[in-house]
Amino acid sequence: MPSHTHAYRGSFLHCLADPAHAGTDAVAYIDDGILLVEDGLVVSLHAADKTTLQGDCTVHDLTGKLLVPGFIDTHVHYPQVDVIASHGTQLLQWLETYTFPVEQQFDNMDTASATAAFFLDELMRNGTTTALVFGTVHKASVDAFFHAAQSRNLRMICGKVMMDRNAPDALCDTPQSSYDDSKALIEQWHNTDRLAYAVTPRFAPTSSEEQLQLAGKLLNEFSDVYMHTHLSENMAECDWVASLFPDQLDYLSVYERFGLVRKRSVFAHSIHLSHSEWTRMNKACAAVAHCPTSNLFIGSGLFDLRAAMKACVPVGLGTDIGGGDSFSILRTINEAYKIQQLQGFNVIPEQAFYMATLGGAVALDLDNHIGNFEPGKEADFVALDTTATPLLQRRASVAQNWQSTLFALMMLGDDRCIYDTFVMGESVKRGQAL
Numbered sequence: 298m299p300s301h302t303h304a305y306r307g308s309f310l311h312c313l314a315d316p317a318h319a320g321t322d323a324v325a326y327i328d329d330g331i332l333l334v335e336d337g338l339v340v341s342l343h344a345a346d347k348t349t350l351q352g353d354c355t356v357h358d359l360t361g362k363l364l365v366p367g368f369i370d371t372h373v374h375y376p377q378v379d380v381i382a383s384h385g386t387q388l389l390q391w392l393e394t395y396t397f398p399v400e401q402q403f404d405n406m407d408t409a410s411a412t413a414a415f416f417l418d419e420l421m422r423n424g425t426t427t428a429l430v431f432g433t434v435h436k437a438s439v440d441a442f443f444h445a446a447q448s449r450n451l452r453m454i455c456g457k458v459m460m461d462r463n464a465p466d467a468l469c470d471t472p473q474s475s476y477d478d479s480k481a482l483i484e485q486w487h488n489t490d491r492l493a494y495a496v497t498p499r500f501a502p503t504s505s506e507e508q509l510q511l512a513g514k515l516l517n518e519f520s521d522v523y524m525h526t527h528l529s530e531n532m533a534e535c536d537w538v539a540s541l542f543p544d545q546l547d548y549l550s551v552y553e554r555f556g557l558v559r560k561r562s563v564f565a566h567s568i569h570l571s572h573s574e575w576t577r578m579n580k581a582c583a584a585v586a587h588c589p590t591s592n593l594f595i596g597s598g599l600f601d602l603r604a605a606m607k608a609c610v611p612v613g614l615g616t617d618i619g620g621g622d623s624f625s626i627l628r629t630i631n632e633a634y635k636i637q638q639l640q641g642f643n644v645i646p647e648q649a650f651y652m653a654t655l656g657g658a659v660a661l662d663l664d665n666h667i668g669n670f671e672p673g674k675e676a677d678f679v680a681l682d683t684t685a686t687p688l689l690q691r692r693a694s695v696a697q698n699w700q701s702t703l704f705a706l707m708m709l710g711d712d713r714c715i716y717d718t719f720v721m722g723e724s725v726k727r728g729q730a731l
């Protein structure tokens with residue numbers, strides 16, 4: 298039976314490569330384009346006057362909107378929704394005061410399911426269609442999350458926190474139980490529909506050596522699962538790691554020792570890294586999730602994007618809810634830009650846009666599936682209203698070109714600019730095709 302085709306008409310912007318290597322040609326803009334989608338996959342994207350619509354085809358008129366690939370959030374904690382915007386502490390106190398108490402509620406499947414549903418709807422409301430997500434230590438928290446993601450047909454990666462020390466008893470597993478629970482979750486969920494599993498030791502201070510070793514064993518047994526953890530976020534944390542692992546050269550070598558640094562390893566933050574650590578990250582094909590809103594909100598420090606780019610380490614953007622104070626990747630880009638400004642580095646609009654889309658997909662090793670509108674990719678995208686507020690309208694009216702409009706949108710935009718989000722070609726906000 299011939300497939301039904303959907304044609305989406307509007308302005309389009311997407312990355313074909315990394316602007317750091319390919320220059321500004323890495324980004325393609327089509328002022329009046331038509332995206333053809335069949336069975337949720339991209340068939341083609343061309344200028345409207347070069348596209349002929351044939352056969353059984355539904356046209357979705359999004360003229361006046363800017364269509365971009367769905368945003369990718371490469372580090373976020375779904376159970377921390379209620380921790381967002383909590384006042385006044387830095388990382389280690391913040392974990393004890395706000396985060397650990399809230400995470401204890403996720404042994405309850407109803408709490409976990411309701412929070413996962415809210416979280417995923419909020420991501421989509423902000424134009425985010427893929428995320429790498431922390432659960433809690435409870436296996437049920439990840440079951441609940443995957444069920445909620447599966448019912449929304451989303452491409453999501455999640456994992457159960459492994460944590461057997463330096464946390465409240467109610468949040469501690471054991472090396473063996475963390476191994477068993479993670480393995481059961483991998484067997485049930487990894488590569489099911491659009492879902493994938495991440496082995497998730499919280500960070501070095503909350504895992505014994507025995508637990509980190511079992512995390513490495515899981516990675517050996519399931520070679521295409523992800524590894525997701527925190528690295529070098531806060532100075533007191535770095536000092537603590539040095540005292541807990543006195544034999545290790547630096548923070549990264551703690552993870553290296555247990556085989557946790559490799560392709561599909563994603564390290565959130567990575568602020569206080571040495572030149573040697575950057576070089577080793579590159580050699581191991583590991584990636585970084587840069588979380589600017591969180592780094593500013595909990596006062597962790599200024600991420601060195603230039604060092605990451607020089608070392609050719611893939612960098613995606615993360616909201617790090619609840620350390621971060623916004624679900625919006627547009628707001629996240631804004632803070633990322635300013636963090637580099639403070640260090641004398643002017644990030645070009647194309648590079649910022651790349652980190653939120655194709656660069657995030659590369660960091661998650663998903664660029665074969667998502668990140669732009671190349672034929673065969675999954676049709677996850679966002680229709681942006683670049684004039685959603687009076688200020689944006691005024692600013693857009695003086696923009697000379699699409700780069701200027703894009704930059705203003707990334708600096709001034711937020712959830713108000715998300716006109717609609719599409720998952721595998723299906724409109725989310727409208728509940729059905731337009």
Ligand code: GUN
Nearest residue numbers: 396499500527591617620
């Ligand atoms: N390091 C260890 N756990 C956490 C967490 O939940 N949030 C952040 N931002 N950093 C962490």
Ligand code: ZN
Nearest residue numbers: 374527565617
């Ligand atoms: Zn985090």
